[in-house]
Amino acid sequence: MAFSHRHIIGTQQLSKADIELILETAESFKEVNQRDIKKVPTLRGKTIINLFYENSTRTRTSFELAGKRMSADTINISASGSSVTKGETLEDTAKNIEAMNADVIVMRHSCSGAPDYLAQRLTKSSVINAGDGFHEHPSQALLDLLTIKEHKGKIEGLTVAIIGDIARSRVARSDLYALKTMGATVRLAGPATMLPPGIEELGAEVYTDINEAIKDADVVIMLRIQLEREGGNTLIPTLREYAQFFALNTENIKLAKPDAIVMHPGPLNRGVEISSYVADGVQNVILDQVENGVAVRMALLYLLAGGSDEE
Amino acid sequence: MGSKEKSILDGSSIERAITRITHEILEKNKGCDNLVLIGIRSGGDHLAALIRQRIKEIEGGEVPHGAVDVTMYRDDVGHGSVRPMGKTDIPFALDNRHVILVDEVIYTGRTIRAAMDALMDIGRPSSIQLAVLVDRGHRELPIRADYVGRNVPSARDEKIQVLFDEAHLPLEVRLIKP
Amino acid sequence: MKTVIKNGHIIDPSQDIDGRFDLVIAEGVIVEIGENLATEGADEVIDADGLLVTPGLIDIHVHLRDPGYEYKEDIITGTRAAAAGGFTSVACMPNTKPVNDNKAIVHYMINKANLEGSANVFPICTITKGQKGTSLVEMGDLKLAGCIGFSDDGLNVECGDVLRRAMEYAGGFSMPIIAHAEDEGIKSGGVMNEGRVATELGLAGNPWVAEASTVARDLMLAELTGARLHVCHISTRRTVELIREAKARGVKATCEVTPHHFTLTEEAVRGYDVNAKMGPPLRTADDVAAMKEGLADGTIDAIATDHAPHHIDDKNVEFNVAANGLVGLETALPLTLNLVREGVLTMKQAISCLTDRPATALNIPRGTLTCGSVADITLIDPDFKWTLDAKTMKTKARNTPFDGWELTGAAMLTMRQGKTTFQREQ
Numbered sequence: 001m002a003f004s005h006r007h008i009i010g011t012q013q014l015s016k017a018d019i020e021l022i023l024e025t026a027e028s029f030k031e032v033n034q035r036d037i038k039k040v041p042t043l044r045g046k047t048i049i050n051l052f053y054e055n056s057t058r059t060r061t062s063f064e065l066a067g068k069r070m071s072a073d074t075i076n077i078s079a080s081g082s083s084v085t086k087g088e089t090l091e092d093t094a095k096n097i098e099a100m101n102a103d104v105i106v107m108r109h110s111c112s113g114a115p116d117y118l119a120q121r122l123t124k125s126s127v128i129n130a131g132d133g134f135h136e137h138p139s140q141a142l143l144d145l146l147t148i149k150e151h152k153g154k155i156e157g158l159t160v161a162i163i164g165d166i167a168r169s170r171v172a173r174s175d176l177y178a179l180k181t182m183g184a185t186v187r188l189a190g191p192a193t194m195l196p197p198g199i200e201e202l203g204a205e206v207y208t209d210i211n212e213a214i215k216d217a218d219v220v221i222m223l224r225i226q227l228e229r230e231g232g233n234t235l236i237p238t239l240r241e242y243a244q245f246f247a248l249n250t251e252n253i254k255l256a257k258p259d260a261i262v263m264h265p266g267p268l269n270r271g272v273e274i275s276s277y278v279a280d281g282v283q284n285v286i287l288d289q290v291e292n293g294v295a296v297r298m299a300l301l302y303l304l305a306g307g308s309d310e311e
Numbered sequence: 312m313g314s315k316e317k318s319i320l321d322g323s324s325i326e327r328a329i330t331r332i333t334h335e336i337l338e339k340n341k342g343c344d345n346l347v348l349i350g351i352r353s354g355g356d357h358l359a360a361l362i363r364q365r366i367k368e369i370e371g372g373e374v375p376h377g378a379v380d381v382t383m384y385r386d387d388v389g390h391g392s393v394r395p396m397g398k399t400d401i402p403f404a405l406d407n408r409h410v411i412l413v414d415e416v417i418y419t420g421r422t423i424r425a426a427m428d429a430l431m432d433i434g435r436p437s438s439i440q441l442a443v444l445v446d447r448g449h450r451e452l453p454i455r456a457d458y459v460g461r462n463v464p465s466a467r468d469e470k471i472q473v474l475f476d477e478a479h480l481p482l483e484v485r486l487i488k489p
Numbered sequence: 490m491k492t493v494i495k496n497g498h499i500i501d502p503s504q505d506i507d508g509r510f511d512l513v514i515a516e517g518v519i520v521e522i523g524e525n526l527a528t529e530g531a532d533e534v535i536d537a538d539g540l541l542v543t544p545g546l547i548d549i550h551v552h553l554r555d556p557g558y559e560y561k562e563d564i565i566t567g568t569r570a571a572a573a574g575g576f577t578s579v580a581c582m583p584n585t586k587p588v589n590d591n592k593a594i595v596h597y598m599i600n601k602a603n604l605e606g607s608a609n610v611f612p613i614c615t616i617t618k619g620q621k622g623t624s625l626v627e628m629g630d631l632k633l634a635g636c637i638g639f640s641d642d643g644l645n646v647e648c649g650d651v652l653r654r655a656m657e658y659a660g661g662f663s664m665p666i667i668a669h670a671e672d673e674g675i676k677s678g679g680v681m682n683e684g685r686v687a688t689e690l691g692l693a694g695n696p697w698v699a700e701a702s703t704v705a706r707d708l709m710l711a712e713l714t715g716a717r718l719h720v721c722h723i724s725t726r727r728t729v730e731l732i733r734e735a736k737a738r739g740v741k742a743t744c745e746v747t748p749h750h751f752t753l754t755e756e757a758v759r760g761y762d763v764n765a766k767m768g769p770p771l772r773t774a775d776d777v778a779a780m781k782e783g784l785a786d787g788t789i790d791a792i793a794t795d796h797a798p799h800h801i802d803d804k805n806v807e808f809n810v811a812a813n814g815l816v817g818l819e820t821a822l823p824l825t826l827n828l829v830r831e832g833v834l835t836m837k838q839a840i841s842c843l844t845d846r847p848a849t850a851l852n853i854p855r856g857t858l859t860c861g862s863v864a865d866i867t868l869i870d871p872d873f874k875w876t877l878d879a880k881t882m883k884t885k886a887r888n889t890p891f892d893g894w895e896l897t898g899a900a901m902l903t904m905r906q907g908k909t910t911f912q913r914e915q
Contacts, residue, residue: 003393012689021395028380028396037432040383070383089806111807112691113761120760133809135691170691197694198685299396307393 003303007119007127010136011178019178023146025299026292032069033294043072046103046305050076051093052130053109058266058290059130059139063106066297072103072305094118098125103305106130112170126304134168140265141174143296145182147289148219151261156183161213161256163189163246164223164273165235167196171265172223176204189213190223190246193235210246214255221263222248222274239272249275253283261285319463319471320484325444328460329358329481332442333365335458340409343372345437347405351414351426352380352397357479358444359413377401379412384425405434411458415473417443420454445484447471491515492907493528497537497868501544502841503848503857512542514864517907521860537868540901541836544844544856545577545865548818550642550721550745550793553579553610556597557586562798562885564598567818568606570796570884572911574818575900577865578609578848578855579796582642583620590615590626592634599635607903607910609865611637611853613667616655622646625655632662637851640667642721643768645703647673649710656716665717665743665851670703670728671695671769680809682755682770690758692808697776700769701727708735711742719850720744722795724769726779733788743850745793748817748824749890751780757890763804763811764890767797781833784842791847792839794821798886816884819877820891826871826898836871864907873899873913 003021005013014022032040048067050060060076067074079093090109097105104126107115112133119127131137149155160179166172166188179186180203188199189207200206207213214220225242236242248262262274262284270276278284320328340346343366350356356378363376380397388394412426427439442458447465463486465471470487492514499510499522511526512519528534553567571579581598583589589598595612602610614636618624620643628639639659646652646668656666676699681687683694704720708731711718720732723744735742749767754774757765765771783789797814804811825843828834834842848856855865879892903911 025396028382028398031399032383035433040432041428042383042388044388046389089802091805109807111809113808116761117807133691134693167688173689173691196688197683197696198688201685202689302396303393306388308389308391 006304007115008138008300008304009116009119009127009129011138011141011174011181012136014138014178014181016181019142019145019182022142022296022299022303023149025302026142026146026295029298029302030292030295032298033291038069039071040069041071042302043067043070043305046072047101048072048074048104048106048301048305049097049102050074050106050130051079051097052076052107053079053114054131056108056131059108062290062293063130063297065294066301069294070298070301072301090114090117091121094122098122104128104301107132109133128300128304131170133170134173135170136174137170138174139293139297139300140171141178142300143289143293144175144221144263145178146292146296147263147285148261150288150292151285152218155179158218159185159187159216160219160221161187161189161217162221162223163210163213163248165194165225166190166199166223167194167235168226169223175221176202187213187217191236191242211252211255214252217256217260219261219263220248220253220256224265224267225269225273227269227272243272247273247275248278250277253278263289266290315488317486318483319445319486320461322482325460325481325484328444329361330365332458332460333362333369336362336411336440336442337366337370339440339457343370343374345408346374346411347403347408348374348376348411348413349401349430350376350378351412351422352378354473354475355414357475358415358481360479361481362411362413362442375403377403379426379429381422381425381429384428386421386425399429401433405430405436407435407437410436410439411442412439413442415443416445416447416471417441417454417456418447418449420450420452423454424452444473445471490907491531492533492535493526493531494535494537494542494866494868495528497540497542499542499858500837500840501858502837503544503845504859506858507837512858512866514907517864519858519860519862519864522858535868535902539870541840541869541871543840543867543869544858545867545903545905546575546822546843546900547578547847547853547856548576548794548796548821549580549791549847549851549853551579551581551796551818552584552798552814553581553598554798555585555601556594561800561803564601564610565605566883566885567796567798568602568608568610570816570818570882572607572903572905573883573900574820575822575867575869575903576608576818577867577903577905577910578611578853580611580613580637580851580853582613582640583615584643588615588620589613590618590620592631595631595634595636608905609855611635611851613638613640613642615639616641616646616666617651620644622648622651625658628659628664629662632664637853638665638667638719640669640721642667642669645669645671645673649706652707653710653714656710656714656718660714660716663852665719667719667721667851668704668707669721670700670707672699672703675699675702679770680766681758682772684755684773686755686758690761692758695770697725697727697772701725701731704728704731708732708740708742711735712738712740715741717741717743722747722750722769722793723780723789724750724772724776726776729779729783729788733783733786736788743790744788745791745847745850746780746784746789747793747795748821749815751777751784751828752824753890761808762890763806763808764815764888766808766811766813767795767815768813781828784828784838785833790842790850792821792825792842793847794818796884798884799888801887804888815888815890816882816886818884819882820889820896822869822900823896823898829871830897864904866904867900868902869898870901871898873897873901875899
């Protein structure tokens, strides 16, 4: 079986075969999560360290559960800010963790490129990017793909609309690369200030009118508006206006295909990017995404830590 | 090639072995009540399906049939390259059932150990019995099969291969010399 | 002390010399250039057969970090790096600690360079006290102390009125204003060129407009005041166009480009290479083409390195917080000679961008081999092949994106006031 990656930094580096393997492996692990006893001995004796430089409850919990359900020792380290404010360099922190013989370091960082930096400097441990700046969040994209595949039976040929702050979304980038690799059409939409220059060169259709993006879509992914960012120097006038023009509601969702599904990486800002009627509607598969998140992360941990270099 | 490969069982011999094993299972368990069949992926589940079919022909009863993938329970995870993960599919409860675990070939016993651990995590069966098509010896764990199609003495460097057709029906068992 | 340099190919754009001549130096001064000059009585004869003999190269944009940041670089190591790159003179930027806004620091820099350095140091002082963008430094007094121009380098003078008054006042003393043109508002925290690569890497973009719009303002202020404006490290096509147009209308403007801005594009940032992070950022292939066009048609006056040494601790961090800049003194010459090999510039044009034209831009009394001038001379082998090993550079710093590059062309011997400051081992 060919899974040649030592680190998972982004979906941009994953081939179609890689993604298929990850999704199939995740499907196998889903069965474990539905048992009464949700634990298998697969990664006994392996050490997984969640190194989070940015607050995250969901992703961290999901990786933690994934590791624990495979019997790995899973430790959380929360740090704040960058190496400059913290006093210890990222390299020193990473080397210290590696010296503890961690098999996998799951890292979240506010600086794009930080997991890449780590991966270049570690000689033994694997690195999984759990979100870096505005760059990538590959495990989120992979769980999105698993959810789409479960509901639609395929990914190839589907039209997926991703709506929100594309410029500052690592989820949008990871989704875009992974969906394109799997043969889907990707539409990105949001206020023009939230559409980064050059994004269309990465293979996306770009819209400032979300109705055009939603029209006949098979999947609508709503991105979270980072409320804490929208103080001071903002990209939008008010949340009220954002909700008026860029939120998914019971009217514009009708433009999508009748069997379209609605996804959101969470946590939801009800009334901002998604109306409660849609968030609680029959088309939403948001909780399936959460469930699939654990399975996908088990798959990633297994694929990185379940083998060894020596034959 | 031909000199290195030897056919041990042909299709009809396998059919007869399966039929005999089925009779033994029914005799020992006094019918098929409370029995479930679990095949070990991949190959074992094809044989389990065949036994299920025989039971139906002989007793007229439907026996639940599932499959277990033991990759998550292997004792050599982390050694060598990472193995593909198959699906465990047991859509019924195992509690207080008699489980007939089915595999193609028993060798070191490690796969059976992994399969039993997997079953114990999923439920609490009354008993687990083991049916194999071929026992080739060389056990490394205190495990033995309850139902054996054929004992085949073999050297450690030989391989035993069970071939199936596209409908998952067994065609042949081969012994391959190195 | 008499030295004769024999058989060299002398290129001195300042007096339009391009041919095989000998050159005689006596007591640190050039006394004669001619054919087949006698070597009798010479203390030293240098055979320059196969080498170019040029005025000592001048880099009008370096950071020597001294005083204040000697852990990154100091005047001794910085000028040693200059000599190794063929430079005999450097103009150093004032963002030291404390900033160079007073004559005590000007004196310190010049004296240290004279006593212990390997190149002439011509200090540039800040435009505003403390580099704070509000009140002007004592420009007349600083000129007397040896300062050659004024720049708040690293920072733009945001307030247009302050810059206008600075130009008017400096103009009265015939001193140039040197502009780091980057609108902080438009830059908006960008850490690399805005565009596809920044979007892919998830890094905040700094668009070309941040530079070009400020250059437009600065050129118009120069036009209004009649002052001399030198624009630092230009990087965008629009900037070249604006300067070309301003020059055509008689605005007293000059500008420089760095070797990295005509050699690398934003693609070099991929992999989050902190050595490809600088201000202004690396731009697109089209911008690189515009730099070459600007050099070829003379719009761009000088090639300057923006030599920005940093300690590894300032660089070996997350890309967003890594320090800006790269060292350039030891790689500028081969990268410039690449332009000659590509047919962008003639050899004479290339040497001119490193000698008389930068000297003219900042009133530096160097950059010529005329008889009677100081014997600052560089001997160049334009075909010398070598591989850059950052560990062996003379600068204290190691921050170069060119580590491991195969380079062609090097200074074989550098001479300041007739004394050898660098000789390449072969």
